[in-house]
Amino acid sequence: MFTMEFYEVVKTRRSVRSYRSEMPPGEALDRVMEAVRMAPSGSNRQPWRFILVTDAEKRRKLVALCKNQGFIGEAPAVVVACGFDVGYNRGGYMGDKQFLVDISIAFTHLVLAARAEGLGTCWVGDFENAPVKELLEVPDDWDVVVVSPLGYPKTDAFVETDRRKPPDEIFSWERF
């Protein structure tokens, strides 16, 4: 099995917006799913469900529900991450929104593990929650948190970039 060095994964992960149609091998998907399963969550509640959508018709509908971001439909699979308020939250100042943190951590595992497998993702937050729930039969008390295509990039998408704030704007020591 090919494994990438962790910092290489982090540096070269990009939001991929152009995909080939071939389905990744099952072993690669299994490793990505295992990385998601291992993610930490508040009090280990794991308030999540990750739906892998491969059906062409459902993917077409998902594109429409994500403001017609067409690249989502190019990928052979779309991952839809759902979460719910489990109702107890030790020390949680975030109240019933804690699951957003939990799902975001797990989805970060997903995008990084996918990159390590040579697979592209793009965290999509611009979607209509209620119709996506209806399409995928998500229970009423759950919410959709993230949508992402999953597949091999069409072009060499994994380029290093420094489109980020400089360190002195985002880190400080001892005080804000």
Ligand SMILES: Cc1cc2nc3c(=O)[nH]c(=O)nc-3n(C[C@H](O)[C@H](O)[C@H](O)COP(=O)(O)O)c2cc1C
């Ligand atoms: C919460 C969140 C929502 C996002 N929503 C979208 C989206 O709806 N469509 C899209 O093309 N990219 C979306 N992105 C991707 C960002 O634009 C991208 O991560 C950012 O520009 C940095 O680029 P990079 O991921 O290639 O490093 C989203 C990213 C995050 C974290």
